[in-house]
Amino acid sequence: MTPATRFAVAIAALPLVAGAVLPSPAAEIPLNERRSAYEDMSRDNKAMQDDDTSNPGILGVLDGEMLWSTPAGASGKSCADCHGDAKSSMKGVAARHPAFDPVSGRPLDLEQRINLSRQQDQKAPPFAAESKELLALTAYVAMQSRGEPVAPPDDPRLAPFIEIGRALFNARQGQLNLSCAQCHDDNWGKSLAGNVVPQAHPTGYPIYRLEWQSLGSLQRRLRNCMIGMRAEPYAYGALEYVDMELYLMWRARGMKMETPGVRP
Amino acid sequence: MMRLAATTVALLAAPATAQEALLPYEIVGDTIPKSLTGAPGDAERGRAVVVKRESTCLLCHSGPFPEQRFQGDLSPSLKGAGARWSEGELRLRLVDAARLNPATIMPSYYRIDGLTRVAQNYRGKPVLTAEQIEDVVAYLMTLKD
Numbered sequence A: 001m002t003p004a005t006r007f008a009v010a011i012a013a014l015p016l017v018a019g020a021v022l023p024s025p026a027a028e029i030p031l032n033e034r035r036s037a038y039e040d041m042s043r044d045n046k047a048m049q050d051d052d053t054s055n056p057g058i059l060g061v062l063d064g065e066m067l068w069s070t071p072a073g074a075s076g077k078s079c080a081d082c083h084g085d086a087k088s089s090m091k092g093v094a095a096r097h098p099a100f101d102p103v104s105g106r107p108l109d110l111e112q113r114i115n116l117s118r119q120q121d122q123k124a125p126p127f128a129a130e131s132k133e134l135l136a137l138t139a140y141v142a143m144q145s146r147g148e149p150v151a152p153p154d155d156p157r158l159a160p161f162i163e164i165g166r167a168l169f170n171a172r173q174g175q176l177n178l179s180c181a182q183c184h185d186d187n188w189g190k191s192l193a194g195n196v197v198p199q200a201h202p203t204g205y206p207i208y209r210l211e212w213q214s215l216g217s218l219q220r221r222l223r224n225c226m227i228g229m230r231a232e233p234y235a236y237g238a239l240e241y242v243d244m245e246l247y248l249m250w251r252a253r254g255m256k257m258e259t260p261g262v263r264p
Numbered sequence B: 001m002m003r004l005a006a007t008t009v010a011l012l013a014a015p016a017t018a019q020e021a022l023l024p025y026e027i028v029g030d031t032i033p034k035s036l037t038g039a040p041g042d043a044e045r046g047r048a049v050v051v052k053r054e055s056t057c058l059l060c061h062s063g064p065f066p067e068q069r070f071q072g073d074l075s076p077s078l079k080g081a082g083a084r085w086s087e088g089e090l091r092l093r094l095v096d097a098a099r100l101n102p103a104t105i106m107p108s109y110y111r112i113d114g115l116t117r118v119a120q121n122y123r124g125k126p127v128l129t130a131e132q133i134e135d136v137v138a139y140l141m142t143l144k145d
Helices: A003-012 A014-021 A043-050 A057-068 A079-083 A110-120 A132-143 A156-170 A180-184 A218-228 A239-251 B002-012 B043-051 B087-100 B130-141
Strands: A099-101 A106-108 A207-209 A214-216
Touching (some): A099 A110, A099 A156, A156 A180
Antiparallel strands (some): A207 A214
8 A cells, every 4th residue: 555545545534543443542531520731830821821911822812802893805894893892792602613514515614714714705805814904803703612511513514523523533643653641641741852731621711822922723733742742743734623612612611711721 | 353454474484574574483382482583681771660650550550669650450560570481481571561461451562463553753652662672671680568
């Protein structure tokens, strides 16, 4: 087999991998033992996240608030012209994304949903992945869910995509042949060369990461972990990321949203 | 299952598609009794390999490395490894720990087959070279207590 066909076979076999082939599939974390990576942070970093005057993610949120009420595109309208006060219209929206989009027949994450409305309703070109604008608007919209429980839609059309996300999370990959689950389900709380391994709950995204010195999306975080595993990261916007995001949100169901999270 | 089968095949016939073919070796029980390179390793160089970041050992392990601030605790300390294991056992553990325990989190350091989605810059290369494996084995054998 060439590497390319072997990869294709591996992907085709993925849904099997999680259930049948892995010798001991990682056990999912019991619901009452779940904890945000916030809990493992230093007192200083916790204080930074807790106080809006010191949380550096808030600067992005404020940029997002500006964009929210700035007219753009052929519609000449701002987000606010159609959606009104985000505090009420966007409350809980981040907590239930990724959500099913009937047109593409797939889940869309919050960034994609914002870009869709921007193209379709505002009639403006989409923001680039990981652009300052998209992160700012996403952080602004997601902050309206702060304190709300993660609430994946009870939509049977999402079920197959949650399963793909779960299989990807449990599949070994990269030169180091690790799966996400081996660290985040089996070894959370332990020290990986001095870094506490978190449970990988997506409750704070977009986050302000001190190492990045900027806001970053959940996809950027997943990309970082894949690079650590010496696996080829997917391109931003890849279906695999959205399916993993969906699985992670499902796994974190009921936990409190904390956007904008601060992480070391 | 598939992966283990593939590993056995690779041992019988060195993989033809590999960019850098691995040196052949023979597994006897839980050991690889003979040096991969045919020569003994150098313990001092082996210690340097173990503490080097790119080798990844100290992500998971701790050991007698007072100068290293960041060590892991996902696995047993390397202290005393040379007393607990024979040279051949340590060599197989490093080459392909998954042979000993298919569910292990410890990577296989001298294996290029049966892997998925390896990043471009690492594709077709083992994590460590045969010389590095021998150096690390020689170093671990010095950890008697």
